[in-house]
Amino acid sequence: MTTTSTRPFRSDNPALDNALGQLATAVEILGYHEGLHETLATPRREINVAVPLRRDDGHVQVFHGHRVQHNVSRGPGKGGLRFHPSVDIDEVRALAMLMTWKCAIVDLPFGGAKGGIDIDPSEHTPEELERVTRRYTSEIMPLIGPTQDIMAPDMGTGEREMAWVMDTYSVNVGHTIPAVVTGKPLAVGGSLGRPAATARGIVHVTASALGAAHEKLRRSRVAVQGFGKVGGHAARIFAEEGATVVAVSDQFGAVHADGGLDVPALLAHVDATGSVVGFEGADPLDGPDLLTLDVDVLVPAAVDGVITADNARDVRARYVVEGANGPTTQEADQILSKQGVTVVPDILANAGGVIVSYFEWVQANQTYWWTDDEIEDRLAHRMRSAYGDVARRAADEDLTLRDAALVIGVERVADAHKLRGLYP
């Protein structure tokens, strides 16, 4: 199903326009009226804050921070904090909307939220990043909390930043509140399994998608764009599960080995040098060329908007499993669908992270900690059953996996609004 140029709720920002376009598609399939569409398209709460930073050399630079709670009808807002120079309010709105559908698809008692600061972490010392993180947290204090809005890592942030968020919030409240943020270090109430959870979930849904076509993960050839928290763990776990990881990339370039990369050696190379580039035993490749390699599975796990109308026809992978949020434009999605490429959409494929964040929040609220096996089994169950729900809906209604996932997520959120009395 396509959306028309006359659809309501558009944006000049490509990421937000894409997210609004996806919502419009779901609304059209579900036959919702415009008032409900507008409710679902409109962020519930937003805060924009100035984040002045005293640099180590004494001068002051002001960054811009945002936190958007797109929807809270199913529970508190949930979603990551991004540090990237491209962050603006519209990008954060788009990412918050994706979180709403994602949490609903995997049936978590959360709404969707996201935050970000327009800062390039690679240009700052840990001391500067700590001051920025703490100032941002103080500025958005009125909006966040363990029953209001719970942060987690996203691009450019990690366990370290989450510990600073938790500490700043707790110091302001007067006692330690681990459940205000997930993706924390284990020593301050983090959960086993969270660092690799998004990647593990990606591997589970890839196995499910291949399995549905009687194909095996261990016979598949995989390319991964991005080698950070999602892409790095994904490449490692794919290789551990017996798949052949033929290429990976980061912002500096890509490496390719037709017979398969030695992923542990590559991880060690990145630890030592800061990039995949220059890894011995692999050929250099231009970053964008990774997207059009002849592989079974392509995992975009870096930035948004990388598969577009310009390169979608050149994609030779049979499965695109979206580790990143919003890596495929709507036009590209339609091209891939016509080419018979199975796209496992972001809101399903990368939900493993927020699932284990939910487990972390539950554990923090109970102050009782689960084992690795308990977390892994529960993650596997949720990912595989969500994949089953989406695949069944797609088959029953002749939809792509993306449209089926959107329809399930949007419907669950709309049902919550209806049950709470907003709509007859």
Ligand SMILES: NC(=O)C1=CN([C@@H]2O[C@H](COP(=O)(O)OP(=O)(O)OC[C@H]3O[C@@H](n4cnc5c(N)ncnc54)[C@H](OP(=O)(O)O)[C@@H]3O)[C@@H](O)[C@H]2O)C=CC1
């Ligand atoms: N972290 C999580 O739990 C979740 C993350 N996501 C999504 O996954 C994506 C990646 O997030 P995450 O791994 O956490 O972020 P990280 O910051 O940990 O890693 C990002 C990676 O992308 C690379 N990169 C940046 N720009 C490009 C580019 N133009 N081409 C190729 N690679 C590039 C970076 O390269 P370099 O190392 O050189 O900087 C880095 O390897 C984002 O879209 C995020 O929203 C989704 C669900 C959960």
Ligand SMILES: O=C(O)CCC(=O)C(=O)O
């Ligand atoms: O773990 C979380 O709460 C959210 C992770 C995230 O930002 C995402 O799934 O995009």
